[in-house]
Amino acid sequence: MVHISAHRSSQTTILGVGPPDVVRHRVGLSAIATVSAVSKDGVDVLVVGAGMTGLTAGLTLVEAGKSVRIVDKGRSVGGRLATRRIGRATLDHGAQFFTVRSSEFGDAVRMWEHDGVVSVWTHGFDAENLDGHPRYRTNGGMSRLAKHLAAAFVGAGGDLVVNQRVHSIIDTGRSVTATYDGTTRPPDEAQAVLLTAPTPQIVQMLEAGGMPVPDPVRLVTYHAVIALLLITEHDPAGRLGPAGALQQPLDPMFTFIAENRAKGISDHIGLTFHTEPALSAALFDCSDQEIIDRLTPELRRVLGGDTWNEIQVKKWRYAGPRNGHPDRFLAVKGVRLPVLLAGDAFGGARVEGAFLSGRRAAEQLLRQSTQTSG
Numbered sequence: 001m002v003h004i005s006a007h008r009s010s011q012t013t014i015l016g017v018g019p020p021d022v023v024r025h026r027v028g029l030s031a032i033a034t035v036s037a038v039s040k041d042g043v044d045v046l047v048v049g050a051g052m053t054g055l056t057a058g059l060t061l062v063e064a065g066k067s068v069r070i071v072d073k074g075r076s077v078g079g080r081l082a083t084r085r086i087g088r089a090t091l092d093h094g095a096q097f098f099t100v101r102s103s104e105f106g107d108a109v110r111m112w113e114h115d116g117v118v119s120v121w122t123h124g125f126d127a128e129n130l131d132g133h134p135r136y137r138t139n140g141g142m143s144r145l146a147k148h149l150a151a152a153f154v155g156a157g158g159d160l161v162v163n164q165r166v167h168s169i170i171d172t173g174r175s176v177t178a179t180y181d182g183t184t185r186p187p188d189e190a191q192a193v194l195l196t197a198p199t200p201q202i203v204q205m206l207e208a209g210g211m212p213v214p215d216p217v218r219l220v221t222y223h224a225v226i227a228l229l230l231i232t233e234h235d236p237a238g239r240l241g242p243a244g245a246l247q248q249p250l251d252p253m254f255t256f257i258a259e260n261r262a263k264g265i266s267d268h269i270g271l272t273f274h275t276e277p278a279l280s281a282a283l284f285d286c287s288d289q290e291i292i293d294r295l296t297p298e299l300r301r302v303l304g305g306d307t308w309n310e311i312q313v314k315k316w317r318y319a320g321p322r323n324g325h326p327d328r329f330l331a332v333k334g335v336r337l338p339v340l341l342a343g344d345a346f347g348g349a350r351v352e353g354a355f356l357s358g359r360r361a362a363e364q365l366l367r368q369s370t371q372t373s374g
């Protein structure tokens with residue numbers, strides 16, 4: 001289906017707007033990339049990053065009537081809401097679960113629960129110490145939550161572009177322009193830009209375009225995580241807690257271990273191991289094989305000596321902020337049009353922090369556009 005989206009920048013998109021399931025399914029495909037003809041004045045808002053922050057912001061803006069394009073360098077949406085399929089196993093390898101602390105995020109989670117997208121996984125990982133605090137999983141894997149939000153965004157008339165890495169953000173005076181790596185995509189113009197990548201990547205985009213970089217952004221640092229994904233025939237039930245998972249401090253080397261079938265998202269046994277930050281940093285530049293060789297004794301210890309059929313390594317250089325910025329978003333100063341920075345490094349970490357940052361940044365852009373047009 002080819003759809004001409006309704007908003008004024010007039011894009012031709014391969015995605016189309018069909019029944020939610022069709023859109024949701026298509027959002028999962030790598031052929032999701034849209035073919036866009038950039039109009040003279042561009043979109044109202046260009047959002048860089050289709051993780052929780054960017055999708056939340058994009059949806060808030062498009063539902064308020066703005067023309068919005070979200071671009072992401074990944075093959076699909078989600079960023080650190082990441083799920084990998086290995087044979088019949090489905091494994092979350094980025095965020096493992098999320099918690100709810102604010103009523104605002106709680107309202108969104110209740111809606112997703114009602115839509116059948118998320119459910120309570122457990123009330124604690126330590127059998128001796130169930131604290132009653134719900135930990136949510138996404139049914140079918142974390143990336144499905146991102147696909148759900150992306151489907152809603154596209155369904156509301158938003159334009160989603162994947163497989164395109166933004167190289168620079170340039171203030172032309174008339175618009176803010178994003179240029180892309182490679183030569184396949186012409187620059188995008190917008191009346192405002194929201195950058196939601198991890199901050200070192202935001203700095204790269206701003207510097208490449210000769211834009212000022214707010215000083216506090218340079219102070220944000222991240223910890224790394226190495227994820228190991230194992231497919232095995234041996235059910236480790238009993239070695240992990242009742243939810244099929246172990247969290248530090250119960251295991252000293254791994255911050256988190258989850259068996260994804262017991263978690264309820266996989267048809268086959270598949271284990272996710274996250275190495276603790278100091279170990280992740282020490283091994284980060286090693287080859288996958290070196291990492292596997294180094295960690296094999298630790299994996300065997302957890303598995304009680306059992307082996308595995310397949311093992312894959314995924315490195316997260318920017319897994320989570322070590323020291324974030326206290327505000328939910330920051331504005332780049334000295335530019336005529338709004339350029340805002342948001343993400344889980346702003347105002348609170350994790351999935352909930354990303355959601356709230358995206359919301360607050362979108363509201364700020366809506367306020368600024370009302371002031372400009374008023």
Ligand SMILES: Cc1cc2nc3c(=O)[nH]c(=O)nc-3n(C[C@H](O)[C@H](O)[C@H](O)COP(=O)(O)OP(=O)(O)OC[C@H]3O[C@@H](n4cnc5c(N)ncnc54)[C@H](O)[C@@H]3O)c2cc1C
Nearest residue numbers: 049051052053073079080094095096097166197344350351
């Ligand atoms: C291993 C791991 C475990 C975690 N565990 C948990 C957990 O259990 N609970 C929890 O709440 N949180 C957890 N988190 C954190 C959580 O995943 C993040 O806080 C949240 O997903 C961040 O969302 P975001 O949209 O801010 O950033 P991201 O998800 O990183 O999204 C940013 C997007 O920007 C894109 N991008 C970057 N540069 C460019 C560019 N130049 N051009 C175009 N696109 C670009 C990226 O491809 C990415 O999709 C975990 C994270 C990791 C990595």
